[in-house]
Amino acid sequence: MIVGLTGGIASGKSQVSQLFEEFGIEIVDADIVARQVVEPNQPALAKISEHFGKTILLADGSLNRSKLREIVFAQRHQKEWLNALLHPLIRQEMLRQLEQAKGAYKILVAPLLLENKLNQLVDRVLVIDTPIDIQLSRTMARDGVDKQQAQQIVDAQMSRKLKLQAADDVIENNSDLNSLKRKVADLHQFYLDITKSHDS
Template identity: 50%
Template sequence: MSYIVGVTGGIGSGKSTIVDLFAELGVEIIDADIVAREVVAKGSPLLGKIAEHFGAEILLDSGELNRQALRQIVFERPQEKVWLNNLLHPAIRREMLHQLAQSQSLYVLWVVPLLIENDLTAFCDRVLVIDVLPETQLLRAAKRDQNKIVLIKKIMASQVSREKRLSVADDVVNNEPELSQNLPYLRQKVLELHYQYLQFAKEKTKNNA
């Protein structure tokens, strides 16, 4: 199994920007959000169960999941969030761990927004946190998804605090706007981490030989 770098950060932290820079270097990426979409793809058994439970209004005309509508429901009705998590989380976790086990690269980025909340850090060799201030999270998330501020605040409240996230971090990328718009700075930061992770991965491989 590859050396696993868990990547996390709150909503609106800009994880995708940083992960894309690693991808440009040829790093293998396993993204929880992508896996979560795959397990509820059109025609999948899990999507059928979700539609049966919540009704056809959570489906788009195309037959695909209306993620925005479902998100609104579960954050307004906590008991429904529990039901959905109990259905999806085991399937998502199984698929992610399968992909990690199949990885052949020296190291892999495992991108999980709820890495800490779902107690997945034990599977990681190292944890990278993408960090911004809470007010930055609000502004970015509202602009990106056209979400209501109230809903974004509920999502933030469901995630661990910034302080808790930073306490778990081995590495931190500050992704505040004045830095996130400076691509040369971010590329250099990512390159430094890339070479660091390659070295750690080689050491792990040697020690396990």
């Protein structure tokens, strides 16, 4: 069974996935995969430097992310080109890692699980839900942005309401770490029970 874990910015996705990892559950993280496919010696990086020129690389041959971000931010067609190159590769690599992951169930962590239709790859959708004011204050503290910028980031994401409508399971991350640990432990048990009943 594959569980897709998602949530808005600063909702606590990485904290929750870490807690699942402590139960020995294998995690495939879309953000990490997205970095892996553009590492030096990967075909995608060769295509990117061919397309944008060698200046897109740092001295050590790795991708100059901030420069690439600037280009695709300013030129929509470049962003589309990049997405067309990377999205299938990221998807392929995520599937490969999910296939190799062992255990009763595994988790795919993806901030854009629903937006990028990655929920088609999973059996259950788990949304980490956080009240908007907590999301804003966490984003401001973590990313060093002001309230208006934090609000823009939140507004640019799929609405909380739509995410919750798509969810099979929800963890309310609005309290302390101990209560979060309890919620994860309960859900872990629930997932084990589901996988057991499927196996029998």
